[in-house]
Amino acid sequence: MKTYEVPLVPGPVSVPVKFREAYMTDFGSSDLEKDFYELLKENQRLLREILKTTNSVTIQSGEAMLVLWGALKSTVCPKDKVLALSNGLFGHGLGEMAEAVGAEVRYLEAEDGRFIEKNILQRELDSFRPDVVTAVHCETPSGLLNPIGDAAPMIKESEALFCVDFVASAGGSDVRVDEWGIDLGLLGSQKCLSLLPDLSVLTVSERAWRAAERVDYAGYDAVLPWRDAEEKMEMPCTHNWHANAAMNLSLKSLLEEGLENSFRRHNETAVYCRSRIASMGLELYAREEELASPTVTAVRIPSGWTWPRLDASLREHGMAVGGSYGQLAGKVFRIGHMGSQADIGLVRKGMDILEEVLNK
Numbered sequence: 001m002k003t004y005e006v007p008l009v010p011g012p013v014s015v016p017v018k019f020r021e022a023y024m025t026d027f028g029s030s031d032l033e034k035d036f037y038e039l040l041k042e043n044q045r046l047l048r049e050i051l052k053t054t055n056s057v058t059i060q061s062g063e064a065m066l067v068l069w070g071a072l073k074s075t076v077c078p079k080d081k082v083l084a085l086s087n088g089l090f091g092h093g094l095g096e097m098a099e100a101v102g103a104e105v106r107y108l109e110a111e112d113g114r115f116i117e118k119n120i121l122q123r124e125l126d127s128f129r130p131d132v133v134t135a136v137h138c139e140t141p142s143g144l145l146n147p148i149g150d151a152a153p154m155i156k157e158s159e160a161l162f163c164v165d166f167v168a169s170a171g172g173s174d175v176r177v178d179e180w181g182i183d184l185g186l187l188g189s190q191k192c193l194s195l196l197p198d199l200s201v202l203t204v205s206e207r208a209w210r211a212a213e214r215v216d217y218a219g220y221d222a223v224l225p226w227r228d229a230e231e232k233m234e235m236p237c238t239h240n241w242h243a244n245a246a247m248n249l250s251l252k253s254l255l256e257e258g259l260e261n262s263f264r265r266h267n268e269t270a271v272y273c274r275s276r277i278a279s280m281g282l283e284l285y286a287r288e289e290e291l292a293s294p295t296v297t298a299v300r301i302p303s304g305w306t307w308p309r310l311d312a313s314l315r316e317h318g319m320a321v322g323g324s325y326g327q328l329a330g331k332v333f334r335i336g337h338m339g340s341q342a343d344i345g346l347v348r349k350g351m352d353i354l355e356e357v358l359n360k
């Protein structure tokens, strides 16, 4: 199997050895051991601190898509009205998932490389009167960090349930679940937390629990069985002790570094990356500098290149980046500088390789 000296894929990111080592311990059965529940509760407490919330935090075994599906299936009834804010694949995808649940979905798409304008959002909230609004904080396939905090007061006033995917921002950029009135907050382990893609996190407000009671969805991804699971020491299924032990290390190391310091590290790495991109005469996908994510940089494929040829050339030089999907497939490539990859030295190596490849 080929490995790359300069891993800059926007998730799953490279997992530091100290986190991987947590998988070497032989734990007992997670269903029975008190120690496991203590670990789980500590992770929930650390996540509350990182996500700035007093809401419930569930940690489920499974990749992040688990909580995207689980949150929607657990709180959306057929015929509910869902407003899906979108400027990329995940924003649109949340709407499609709500449609699959039977909801009446209205897509509010932003212009290329931008976020939805406030007056347009307000008009849609007033005319459509959604039960649920879905949004994405860091829209990874577009490299955009959406101003969720600016939109939050309008959504709060509309009284719609607010579901936000912060899978690729939390830990690397400020996420304020309580201040922004996020009822359902979605997170995965493989982005800024630099873990394997094996755990997903969901923050659940009281309002969201009430919605889940009303819907009463049953299934492997259902949220309701996790409500008091730790208190009762009853898991809906066998949990992943190893992954929780690794998550514990990751969350503690993030808080030891300090949230503000982590945000600064991500921001400085992103600013450096963008300055190199600009000096090569390449074009960012983001139309406004404030929208460029501190965790991932999306760049338009330079003229004269195709994505497969650029990808192959970079890989020959030991560097792996991401392509994009959906409408941006073949048009944009992405440099992932989140979590362990938010490292100026690493990005410098990557940008040197990119420059060399483009100048050949």
Ligand SMILES: *Cc1c(COP(=O)(O)O)cnc(C)c1O
Pocket: 011, 063, 064, 065, 090, 136, 138, 139, 140, 141, 165, 166, 167, 168, 188, 191
């Ligand atoms: C990575 C990611 C997810 C999880 O999706 P996968 O493609 O399965 O990794 C969900 N939402 C966002 C915004 C992400 O970046």
